[in-house]
Amino acid sequence: MIDFFLAPFVDFAFMRRALAGCLALALGATPVGVFLLLRRMSLMGDAMSHAILPGAALGYLAFGLSLAAMTVGGILAGLAVVLLAGLVTRSSVLKEDASLATFYLLSLAAGVMIVSLRGNNLDLLHVLFGSVLALDDASLLLIAAIASLTLFGLALLLRPLALECFDPAFLRGVSRLSPVAHYGFLALVVFNLVAGFHALGTLMAVGIMILPAAAARVWTRRLGPLLATASALAFASALAGLLLSFHADVPAGPAIVLMCGLAYLASLLLAPDGVLAARLPARSHLES
Template sequence: MNDAATLSTGWSLLLANPLLGPFLEFGFMRRALLGCLALSLSAAPVGVFLMLRRMSLTGDAMAHAILPGAAIGYLVSGLSLAAMTVGGIAAGLTVAVGSGLVARNTVLREDTSLAAFYLLSLALGVLIVSVRGNSVDLLHVLFGTVLALDDPALALLGGISAVTLVSLALLYRPLVLECLDPGFLRSVSGWSPVAHYGFLALLVINLVAGFHALGTLMAVGIMVLPAATARFWVRRIGPLLLGATAIALLASLAGLLISYHADWPTSPVIVLSLGTLYLASLLLAPHGVLRQQRPASSHLRA
């Protein structure tokens, strides 16, 4: 009896712990944490290459571009994971390829053509969901349901994470070279188009994964903000990839706990947690604003 009472008391103390209790007590919190882990392992490294290629705003545009495909999948099959995933990937790839073709065959630059495509996509997607669904469905599409991830959704996020990690390992050298000097890569290797279009495909599938958890409006946050935050701390690409992943996971954990205890929407809180780490790093990191100015001023005095 004493052993049973001790175990019961210990378990009660664990459940009362504000950091461990929610994950021990509720399955939906554990599934949400697993989904955030999968996103952190895949989306954050993709975000690093997105930043190094100066395509962060492109990622934001692509996050909105997947909306009509997901909305059409919703129109056909309701809140079907498979239909919305296939539709989102198809729409994202269509916008990526279409904007590239317009940029190569007209006077418009790629950023302008991409902006035009993504605005049309966003408007079409919102219209489809609004007309054929309801306000709850619209909120689900725009802001995600990270606390409602089920086993099939986790399997999808885990699969996308695995594909992304394997692909990044295979394409690591050409991706790094393309970030540094794309012209040199084109001149010495045939991997340039593979790296370019392979990266766009990874971007689209990770945005679709982020869409299922965080919604189209927040999906790009777990890509761009961890990479930008890690950049204030490290310069080399290897530590940058590891740092961005760790930052994404830390902010996701903090966001889940804050949203649980405060009863706030989870996706915005996760992105705000990422933003808080970004702002703190902007000020205090070795390559942040305050720390950058000190060596510069002393150098001028010398």
């Protein structure tokens, strides 16, 4: 049994690198997912994950599978979509979700077309679903750097972000930090989606952000424990997904997201604020 859990990581360097990359994502991307959940912007995270695809695809078209080119392209494309969606929202009758959905669909279609111009189906699968088992040292350093930047940014913006989650009108009324917190947070979302893109691809990157956050939300309502629980669930799901991929010979990225989904379903059933607890009859406070 010990060999089942430890042997893949002891014997194979690519499994250790994959686990290290998932740990960095759990520490960086998952806390961002918690704030997306609290701000009721979970689907926006999915839209933005596709928004980085054209920039990454242009980097791929120009330089091949270049880490730097695809990273810079993805970040620029994601930030451009955020700014354009905000501009459309302020200058038209469309709400932010509608403008983001429009740009997300255009970005996804454009990205797939750009990759198809030069690459083959294997390259397209690499871009869409990632290759967490093929992470090299440069990719690991990039993901770790983004995770470190994210933790620093969240610590710096924690108070205004928390206020904006629960009462954005109050924050706008008492502080000038509201736009700084809003756009700074969106920038962190883009950076972490780019980090997740290198490991899990554009279609899977948002899974490790949102699913552990949703699972943790039914266990606790306090922000600090919520962030810690979400990160722990993300790392545990990534570990289980890598083991499933290794022993069952299935793709690692989808396996990790599937384990995140199973953690969410288990939490939804078993947690104190979950489905089963809500169906249990309430006991009187006078009963022993």
